[in-house]
Amino acid sequence: MxxxxxxxxxxxxxxxxxxxxxxxxxxxxxxxxxxxxxxxxxxxxxxxxxxxxxxxxxxxxxxxxxxxxxxxxxxxxTGEQTGEALPDTGDLAADLRTVLRATVDEFNDPTMDRIARAFTAEIQRDTELSQRISGLLVEPGSEVYKQRLRSAIDAGEVRADADLELAVELLTGPFLKRWLMRTAPLTHAYTDDLVDMVMRSLRP
Amino acid sequence: MxxxxxxxxxxxxxxxxxxxxxxxxxxxxxxxxxxxxxxxxxxxxxxxxxxxxxxxxxxxxxxxxxxxxxxxxxxxxTGEQTGEALPDTGDLAADLRTVLRATVDEFNDPTMDRIARAFTAEIQRDTELSQRISGLLVEPGSEVYKQRLRSAIDAGEVRADADLELAVELLTGPFLKRWLMRTAPLTHAYTDDLVDMVMRSLRP
CATH class of the missing domain: 1.10.10.60 (Homeodomain-like)
Known part of the structure; x- marks a missing residue:
């Protein structure tokens, strides 16, 4: 066990x-x-x-x-291992919707919210912690998105010249801003719309 | 004076x-x-x-x-008034590049960085401050982007059905994430690429 x-x-x-x-x-x-x-x-x-x-x-x-x-x-x-692969059903938009809906659910959990905010505050103060967390959590988190996007390039769903680093930031940055600044609720409808918008800039 | x-x-x-x-x-x-x-x-x-x-x-x-x-x-x-209009030269991509390059310069200033990080940390702890700042700074900041995007819709540069709230988050969220998590340097080349990427999803 x-x-x-x-x-x-x-x-x-x-x-x-x-x-x-x-x-x-x-x-x-x-x-x-x-x-x-x-x-x-x-x-x-x-x-x-x-x-x-x-x-x-x-x-x-x-x-x-x-x-x-x-x-x-x-x-x-989050119930995940850092660096765990994203789902790959062959439909990138559907897989991204699944992943971001799950992320919405995580961040709407009050315990997760409380701890993630405390951590975000700490990272602003503590550059060394920030670098460690970047290496341990943020970069492996981005890498699994990039792997899924590379698979979508191979499948012809994403243009081959897309900047994948930037694509990941487009998928995760708006979410982070909305959560961080508490400007609007995080909902499944929101992340579905986000995926649609980002897919427009990634398609061949 | x-x-x-x-x-x-x-x-x-x-x-x-x-x-x-x-x-x-x-x-x-x-x-x-x-x-x-x-x-x-x-x-x-x-x-x-x-x-x-x-x-x-x-x-x-x-x-x-x-x-x-x-x-x-x-x-x-920032040398700006909250709510000050974005430039409107008739070329949305060029205007967004100008604005985001200026934002890069602001956030690369050590004093701005220090204060903005202290403030970001405070906002995580203090929901009331967060709401006030959202009303005083974040929402007026988003509104000027939306105004510029509406003008671009009228000019036929942006599709009429674009979700402008989301469009603003796509332009500002990735920047915020990169700054917040210190994952990579903020450069003019970066924000230029960001504008190109977002324009792809906004064009008619």
Missing amino acids: TENTPHDRGRQTPDPQRRSARAERAILDAASELIVEVGFARMTMEGIASRARVGKQTIYRWWPSKSAVVLDVFNHL | TENTPHDRGRQTPDPQRRSARAERAILDAASELIVEVGFARMTMEGIASRARVGKQTIYRWWPSKSAVVLDVFNHL
């Missing part, structure tokens, strides 16, 4: 035999509370251990650093 | 005769320092007055609230 938990990656010394699902859950809950309450910079492995009522070594057994713990908090919230 | 300063708007009791350009500058500088150091929520009119070495009444004479002061900090940084 612990074989496929999302935080297998990124650990230096995975040891599935010694895991306790309850301690693991307590550690992730503690980390998600602390990032909201005190922020990433002032959060420590000791603080997480204390709140989760586990020894600090229990955390280090599974995660090499507090960034690794926080990355797993996100992975658990 | 004080007639056309950008913060004439939004004051309840403008009194150009009694303004002191030096006090005004000191107040805006103090506000921009405090928002970075203590954040918007803990910033007070007293604190601004104290740091600017002016009486609190001097601030209230020109600005009704701390949000109004902070809005003017942004207006001064």
Whole structure:
């Protein structure tokens, strides 16, 4: 049961035999509370251990650093592994609608909203955290979109000269702005329209 | 010389005769320092007055609230009035390139970057501030883009059924994401490419 938990990656010394699902859950809950309450910079492995009522070594057994713990908090919230491939049914627009609707549902979850906002605030203050998160979360997240778009180029659904980096930003940036600035609700209708609009600029 | 300063708007009791350009500058500088150091929520009119070495009444004479002061900090940084119309040369793509290149230059200014990040962090924490800023800064900012796009629809440069709210998000969201997540540098080449991409989805 612990074989496929999302935080297998990124650990230096995975040891599935010694895991306790309850301690693991307590550690992730503690980390998600602390990032909201005190922020990433002032959060420590000791603080997480204390709140989760586990020894600090229990955390280090599974995660090499507090960034690794926080990355797993996100992975658990979204129910995805970082870098997990997007669906590929052969219909790019349909697949993008599926993915962005799921993203809407995630960001409309109050816990996810609270933690993602705390994290967004931290990233503004902390350039080092920002770079680590960019490498661990944002770039792998963009890469799976680019992989799906490359497959769509092969299938003739997307023009071969499309700038894929920019295409991913067009799909995810408007969503981020609307969520960040709270300018309008995030709905499935909204992301469906977004996909239609972006597809117009990507088609051959 | 004080007639056309950008913060004439939004004051309840403008009194150009009694303004002191030096006090005004000191107040805006103090506000921009405090928002970075203590954040918007803990910033007070007293604190601004104290740091600017002016009486609190001097601030209230020109600005009704701390949000109004902070809005003017942004207006001064960008050298624009909130809600100022976009250029309209009859060539939408060229005008958008001009505007977004200027935005790149603004966000590459270290002072602007620092203040805008502090503000972005505050908005995540403070829903009330977020709503005020949305009404004072984000929505008027979007509206000027929409006006320019409506003029382009009349000129036949943009399809009449384009969703203008979404079009503005496509022009500004990718930029915001790249800046926020620090995933890649903001350059004129980048925003030029962004305009090309968005124009493809807007043309009739």
